[in-house]
Amino acid sequence: MVAxxxxxxxxxxxxxxxxxxxxxxxxxxxRLIWIKPNLVNDSPFPVTSDPEMIRAVVEYVxxxxxxxxxxxxxxxxxxxxxREVFESLxxxxxxxxxxxxxxxxNHEPLKRLSNPGLEFLPEIYLPxxxxxxxxxxxxxxxxxxLAGVTLAxxxxxxxxxxxxxxxxxxxxxxxFHSRMQRSIFDLNCYRKPDLSIVDARVGLxxxxxxxxxxxxxxxxxxxxxxxxxxxxAGAKLLGLSWQDVGHIRMAHGVLGNAQx
Numbered sequence: 001m002v003a004x005x006x007x008x009x010x011x012x013x014x015x016x017x018x019x020x021x022x023x024x025x026x027x028x029x030x031r032l033i034w035i036k037p038n039l040v041n042d043s044p045f046p047v048t049s050d051p052e053m054i055r056a057v058v059e060y061v062x063x064x065x066x067x068x069x070x071x072x073x074x075x076x077x078x079x080x081x082x083r084e085v086f087e088s089l090x091x092x093x094x095x096x097x098x099x100x101x102x103x104x105x106n107h108e109p110l111k112r113l114s115n116p117g118l119e120f121l122p123e124i125y126l127p128x129x130x131x132x133x134x135x136x137x138x139x140x141x142x143x144x145x146l147a148g149v150t151l152a153x154x155x156x157x158x159x160x161x162x163x164x165x166x167x168x169x170x171x172x173x174x175x176f177h178s179r180m181q182r183s184i185f186d187l188n189c190y191r192k193p194d195l196s197i198v199d200a201r202v203g204l205x206x207x208x209x210x211x212x213x214x215x216x217x218x219x220x221x222x223x224x225x226x227x228x229x230x231x232x233a234g235a236k237l238l239g240l241s242w243q244d245v246g247h248i249r250m251a252h253g254v255l256g257n258a259q260x
């Protein structure tokens with residue numbers, strides 16, 4: 001099930017979405033919950049996740065769990081460090097106010113994993129700690145020049161360490177750009193979100209780093225435990241069929257069900 005709610009303020013709308021899918025029960029016995037926003041660079045919303053959206057997610061977790069909460073990201077801009085992005089967008093102040101931790105995934109100790117059955121990433125290096133606890137992907141609704149859309153599954157590219165996946169250019173995860181659709185699918189075969197919450201309050205209609213906003217604004221928040229279903233629903237809000245987005249098509253029937 002994917003819950004889709006008309007936006008009426010982050011607190012009320014996030015709560016309504018998560019209550020509809022029973023997210024509180026899933027959080028209740030968790031000891032650690034990761035919240036992964038989309039902070040590719042220090043551009044403000046709708047390019048990156050609005051801190052007020054993340055506030056609403058943190059407050060919902062707090063209402064339903066005693067888990068330790070970590071806001072974690074590994075920014076993509078090669079000219080910046082994640083801590084600079086946190087500071088520029090106000091995440092440092094948010095974390096201090098709410099008493100949660102911030103973590104730069106780009107510099108975490110790594111774990112090597114392998115899956116010979118995967119075409120592009122038969123081995124991968126990912127942060128060790130991210131495999132413990134509940135991982136919540138909180139992307140912004142956006143089109144993407146290479147991926148078609150950037151939603152719950154694409155958002156996990158922030159987990160990838162630049163030490164292994166920066167190959168020149170201006171992006172810390174540039175290794176994936178040559179096979180973007182396959183990269184997203186393979187990455188999520190190793191670690192997919194346990195819960196996804198998409199901020200579709202506005203939506204970027206053409207490009208993930210700027211350009212035209214959706215007109216009128218999409219004015220929705222959506223959430224679900226199945227990242228494939230969530231991404232299919234998000235693609236529809238952008239006027240796309242999930243069958244036309246390579247990584248969603250590959251993930252359907254393997255990592256989830258696009259026909260929610």
